[in-house]
């Protein structure tokens with residue numbers, strides 16, 4: 334099929350995710366046909382830098398022989414088997430590697446197939462854990478404003494973005510959203526006194542601690558733009574959970590497997606959560622996989638003391654042999670190639686480049702993030718404090734940026750959840766040349782925004 338036919342059939346037969354229907358029908362959507370390292374090629378042979386690593390997942394670049402061969406070997410040997418009462422080597426290997434790398438006593442992984450499913454599973458696990466301890470009334474959840482935790486009904490209930498919740502309400506009862514850490518980072522004074530911490534304690538007092546099952550939070554929150562927590566915030570979350578018998582769930586669908594420069598983001602902030610959810614980077618985008626990693630005492634409770642003894646949950650594709658073989662190959666490749674050191678070493682370089690673009694462009698309000706995970710918040714003019722109007726924001730996101738991605742040859746993602754933002758999240762293997770290409774592309778995009786939005 335040539336490009337015109339691909340586009341025509343896509344318009345008629347392919348359902349796009351989070352894409353305006355009219356735009357899908359009317360616009361010439363990009364059609365990518367091949368990947369190589371940090372770059373993608375479209376159906377007309379043009380080359381693009383994959384500046385968002387797909388959707389925060391293609392962390393090791395595209396078309397690597399070692400990962401392809403791990404998948405292909407597994408397909409040859411045993412393409413399908415379950416983790417329902419039986420085991421197979423790739424799931425055992427991936428789970429053992431994860432246990433080695435996860436913080437503290439998080440030693441058991443339930444594999445599923447996506448981030449949403451991981452969050453969904455963590456919600457169910459938290460409820461069953463409390464029920465098995467004789468506290469079935471602990472069903473409520475605390476999560477944060479503007480946080481994205483996925484799209485299935487349970488995960489969407491935990492998600493705190495009104496725009497994407499609204500069409501599906503009523504959602505799960507008993508989910509309370511509290512302030513996130515926007516505007517707070519580094520040393521903000523005693524964390525226990527911050528409003529974002531106090532508000533959690535207020536909600537617990539209002540609802541009754543004995544009714545709360547879990548607090549869900551990302552180490553660095555993606556929704557509202559790469560919110561790096563203030564010093565002491567995560568230890569406060571741990572303290573509050575410990576004092577109130579609540580499970581702490583670190584949603585690391587983005588923040589694990591190196592995105593922040595560590596295997597797991599919570600470890601970076603000095604805390605061992607009770608559950609960690611992961612997905613994306615666990616297979617570097619080569620296969621769909623997600624999972625929940627569980628602390629030993631929680632597993633012990635579920636397996637040995639619960640009425641039903643065992644997690645009453647499962648999925649046909651959970652721990653799929655090919656996906657878990659890919660996860661093991663991904664972890665091994667990351668270790669052999671010291672990918673975490675690359676992020677540690679080049680994260681500050683990327684940050685410095687973005688900061689200098691902020692100084693050079695009036696349309697940059699703020700740059701936030703850490704490691705290889707950043708958000709550039711846009712406005713009309715920093716010198717006058719003028720924000721983008723709704724109309725300008727829509728135009729920037731729907732027209733200016735897509736054209737700028739094509740013009741500069743760098744693909745990023747525009748986001749309008751709470752502000753107009755450009756998300757930046759390059760493959761974790763990016764070297765100097767790729768970082769240079771990325772920064773120069775962003776420079777061009779910001780110039781295009783300024784050409785469209787008067788000062």
Ligand code: PLP
Nearest residue numbers: 447448449481482483584586587
């Ligand atoms: N949780 C977080 C923190 C995420 O960033 C995402 C997706 O971006 C999800 C959950 C949902 O993951 P998925 O799209 O794989 O369902």
